[in-house]
Amino acid sequence: MIDALGYWTADEVAECLDVGNELYAKLYSLANEASNHKPLGGDGSDGTTEEPIVANDCGNSMKQLWDKLTPEEQEQIEEAFNDYF
Numbered sequence: 001m002i003d004a005l006g007y008w009t010a011d012e013v014a015e016c017l018d019v020g021n022e023l024y025a026k027l028y029s030l031a032n033e034a035s036n037h038k039p040l041g042g043d044g045s046d047g048t049t050e051e052p053i054v055a056n057d058c059g060n061s062m063k064q065l066w067d068k069l070t071p072e073e074q075e076q077i078e079e080a081f082n083d084y085f
Contacts, residue, residue, distance in 0.1 A: 001062065001063070001066050001074065001078070002078055002081055002082075004081075005062045005063075005066075005077065005078070005081055006061065006062055006063035006066075007061065007062075007063075008061070008062050009031060009058065009060045009061055009062070010027040010028070010030050010031035010034075010060050010061075010062060010065050011027065011028060011031045011060065013027055013062060013077060013080075013081075014027040014028055014031075016084065017077065017080035017081055017083075017084055018080050018083065018084075019076060019077060019080050020076070023073055023076060023077070026069075026073070027065075030060075030065045030068055031060040031065075034058075034059030034060040034064065034065065035059045036058055036059040036060075062077075
């Protein structure tokens with residue numbers, strides 16, 4: 001896995017990268033099933049945080065979910081990530 005992808009959440013990958021409909025749905029499914037979600041950005045109320053969180057130990061991070069993807073899906077994400085940048 002590309003190191004920088006470890007800091008993205010599955011829903012960020014689904015929304016920001018061109019991964020196709022099937023992988024999009026799978027990423028959201030994995031994110032929803034995960035525990036210990038990375039807090040959303042916001043004003044600090046309702047479980048949000050004003051400070052960006054750079055962590056890869058959250059359950060919905062790609063680092064935690066990478067092994068739940070097939071090699072083909074992993075390759076598709078890496079290609080989409082490289083295309084994005």
